[in-house]
Amino acid sequence: MDIKRILASAPRKHDRGEPAQLTTPWGEAIDPARVRAEHPHPQFAREGIRSLNGWWQYAIVPTLNAGESWARMRPPARYDGRILVPFSPEAPLSGVGRTVLPTELLWYRRAFxxxxxxxxxxxxxxxxxxxxxxxxYVNGERVGLHEGGxxxxxxxVTDFLRERPDHVPAHGLIEENDLVLCVWDPSDEGTQLRGKQRLAPGGIWYAAQSGIWQPVWLEVVPACRVESLALRPDPAAGMLRLEVRxxxxxxxxHVDVTAPDGALVARETVRADDDGVALEVQVPIPDLRLWSPDDPCLYGVALRYGHDVVHSYAAFRTVEVARDERGAFRFLLNGEPLFLRGVLDQGYWPDGLMTAPSDEALAFxxxxxxxxxxxxxxxxxxxEADRWYYHCDRLGMLVWxxxxxxxxxxxxxxxxxxxTLLRRSWxxxxxxxxxxxxxxxAGDERYREQWRAGCRETVAYLADHPSVxxxxxxxEGWGxxxxxxxAAEVRAADPTRPVDAVSGWYDQRCGDFLSVHNYFRDLEVYPDDPARLVGEAASRGGRAFVVSEFGGLALGxxxxxxxxxxxxYDTYEDAASWGAAVAASLAAADALExxxxxxxVYTQLSDVEEEVNGILTYDRRVNKLTLATEAVRQACAPQGEASSEGEPASVLAGPRETGRRAPRPDAAATPDPARDGGAPAPDEPGAGAAASDGPEAQRPAAAPLRR
Incomplete structure (x- = not known):
């Protein structure tokens, strides 16, 4: 056990001051008139939606018993200013820059x-x-309540709308409807689901956020329409099964299935005789292509019901935990063992906080x-925003x-x-x-019920994404x-995916993985006792062993x-030594296969607030692996001679040795039916710079870490 690392990572009280005004390239170029204007759901997309993102009015109002009165309060007579939706008032891109307290209500207003x-x-x-x-509220009438962030x-809102005017003036639309939203957020003074948000952030805890933090939009749907769609690909049968209401x-x-190049591969037509009853549709797929990181093949799916047209996509793959040929339990993709080399992704940006400044930022x-x-x-x-999972689907990135x-x-x-101190307690x-x-x-029963409901809804919401x-x-025992x-309930709801029941410690001998966090000890594979397992793990006779967090090496x-x-955790003064340490850490993990x-899973994708243990800087303008590679090139180049373009294996050997092939040329070519014009999507022609040629290191100096 590394006591020095433990002491260095211990939480400490300090005044971190005001943050530097970092901006991402996408936040810097944001257009308030078209912010996050893409269709939010490529797997259930109709044409002609109307984005309500952009400038709204806002007010932050101290309120007596805010947690009990938020559902019945009257709107304020005056508003404080304007806010750029979908960014929370705490996010710099919102234009507000103000923390909303649990004793306050946050009000929004706009016309449409x-x-x-x-x-x-x-x-x-x-x-x-x-x-x-x-x-x-729409036009003064309450249209609904919602809890869960x-x-x-x-x-x-159909029955609450005002009639359209007979004549539209030449200068544009008349926005005759008044939309008001009242929000209450207890942050970490409550027990509700909130992730890593804290009113007093620091270390591994991040700034609390409140209110609208993802897109808002209007959609007109026909009287006869597709209400819901669940995709159930069956690779063994060569069949796409759909549950449609x-x-x-x-x-x-009518259901059409197309290949990534747009060619029609299958068509099926069935009659819907009952409202609201799940209609099962089976579509045989000839010459089926499986989805994988090497070949992220997405089939287009179009449903037509009367005048309603819904676009979606599907993929075929299987995932499970099973023994390999040597008897070790492995993660299997499409029946073949796949060694997982992952990165912890917090999903935070300095200008948008939990909200990505653009769709291109998500893809980047x-x-x-x-x-x-x-x-x-x-x-x-x-x-995350649904489009992030879409980008993982099309780019071939697995998601836990x-x-x-x-x-x-x-x-x-x-x-x-x-x-941390007593591994036997795990x-x-x-x-x-x-x-x-x-x-x-987890003593609060209301919290436990919220967690159960949130878990069920999350599984149902993301179930159709092949990347998940x-x-x-x-x-780590939090709640x-x-x-x-x-684990048993999630397995029953979704038998097609493994479950990591407990990541970190306090293992309950269930789920498909023995999943540990190891920041302070030498990496090793810990034994699992099959005789003590329960549920699916007991039936299988074992679990796969994963280190689901480690690393955290810091470079400012x-x-x-x-x-x-x-x-x-460990801190480094220069990019070359940081890169060598990262490579050695990843190589040590690989050696345990x-x-x-x-x-x-290495910690982590990007810096976040005080944390500087990311591969990317918080503003996404510097890739530290690239910075480390350049530092080594400069050090190795003879005096007066330019460094070569080679990539030193000592810096990137860990992540490079993945055995991953480049995707097939058409693997990511499935068009996004949900894209709402504007700049090309990251998978469309002309978008390569936004998707893969983004911010690069310009040899900035590494900053010494201050403790």
Missing amino acids: ATPKLDEGERCLLHFEAVDHACAC YLPFAFD VCGAGRLL DVQAMRDAGFNLLRKHLKV QDMVSGGGPLDAWASSYKP GAYADDTPRHRERLS VTWVLFN QFDAAVA VQDHMAYQELYG PAGLAGW
């Missing part, structure tokens, strides 16, 4: 025009995410890690999806010090007793409870740091 509605058509108002609880929801029974449902992170040779991203304690954590204040001994602490639930911040290959339920029960890059007070290691 009544869309043209034919007979029977409905108008839906979509919010992709609002943190945490909100009441929505990470998943999308919608209100049918319709509104307005008695019509024919995925492409940058793929270019570095990693094949997995672990989306950490956050549900965390559930969002919550619960009461953490017990420092139970959640950190004890498992498998010897039950999470299903009242006392232990309380110690693990594992559900991660609990992290952990009844993990064995939760001058002019690209949010704070001068920096956080990391013959001993039974099934994969690893």
Whole structure:
């Protein structure tokens, strides 16, 4: 055990001051009139949506008993100014730069025009995410309430709209409807799901955010329409199975499936005889191509029901945990063992915080890690925008999806010090007793019910994405409870994916992985006792061993740091020594594959606030691996001679040795049916610079770390 690293990473009280005004390239170029204007859902996309992103009015109002009154308060008489939606008021891109407290209510207001509605058509108002609880009003009437800060929801506002004017003036639309949203967010003073947000951030905890933080949009849907779609690809049968619910029974449902090049490969037509009843459609797919990181093949899917047309896509692949030919438990993709080389992805930006400044920014992170040779991203304690998963689908990046954590204040001994110092505690602490639930911040039954509901909804929401290959339920004991029960419930809801029930410590002998975090010890493969396993793991006779967090090596890059007070584990003064240490760390992890290691997740993709342990800087303008490579080239080049363009294996040997081939030329060519014009999507012609030729190191100096 490395005591020096433990002491260096211990939380400490400090005044971190105001952050530097870092901007990403996409935030710097943002157009408020077209911010995040793409269709949010490429797997369920109709044409002609209307984005409501852009400038709104806002007010932050101190309110007595805000947590009890948010659903019935009257709007303020005056507003404080304007806010750029979809960025939270805490995010610099919002134009506000103000923390909303649990004793305050956050109000939004804007006008919008009544869309043209034919007979029977409905108008839906979509919010992709609002943190945490909100009441929505249209023209003074409450249209709905919602609680939960990470998943999308919608209100049918048709009956609350004002009539369209008979004549539209030459200067444009008349926005005759008044939309008001009231938001209350308890942040970490509550027990609700909130991930890594804190009102007093520092170290591994990040700034709290409130209100709208993902796109808002309007959609007109026909009277007879597709209500929902679930994709159930069956590679063994060569069949695409679809579960479709319709509104307005008695019509024919047409399903077309196209290859990545647009060629029609299959067509099926069935009659829908019942409203709201799941209609099962089976479409045989000839010469089926499997999806993988080497060949991320996406089939286009189009559904036509009356005048309604919905575009989607599907992919065929299988994932499981099973023994390899030597008897070791491995992660299998399409029946073949695949060693997982992953990166922890927090999903934060300095200008948008939890909100990516653009669709290109979402794609950039995925492409940058793929270019570095990693094949997995672990989306950490956050549900990302749906388009991020789309980019992982089309680029061939595997995803381990965390559930969002919550619960009461953490017990420092139970959640950190004890498992750090005493490894034997990892498998010897039950999470299903009242006392232990309380110690693990899960004593509140309301929190536990919110977590169960959030878990169910997250699994259902992301189930159709081929890139999502594992559900991660609990992290380091934060709000952990009844993990064995939760693993069984998730397995029943989705039997097609493995479950990492407990990532870090306090293993409950369930799930498909023995999943540990190791920042302070020499890496090794720990034994698992098959006789003590429960559930699916017991039936199988074992679990795959993964190091689901390690590394965290820190390097500050001058002019690209949010704070001068920096956080990391091992810290390095220069890029060359940092790069060598990263390469050695990854090589040590790779070397454990013959001993039974099934994969690893390195911490982390980017710097975040005080943390400088990212591969990319917080502003995404410097790739530290590139910086390290250049430093080694300069050091190795003879005096007076320019360095070569070679890539030293000592710096990048770990992630480069993935055995990954380049994608087939048409693998990522599936057009995005949900793209709403404007700049080309990252997978369209002309978009290569935004997707893969983004910010590069310009040899900035590495900053000394201040403790």
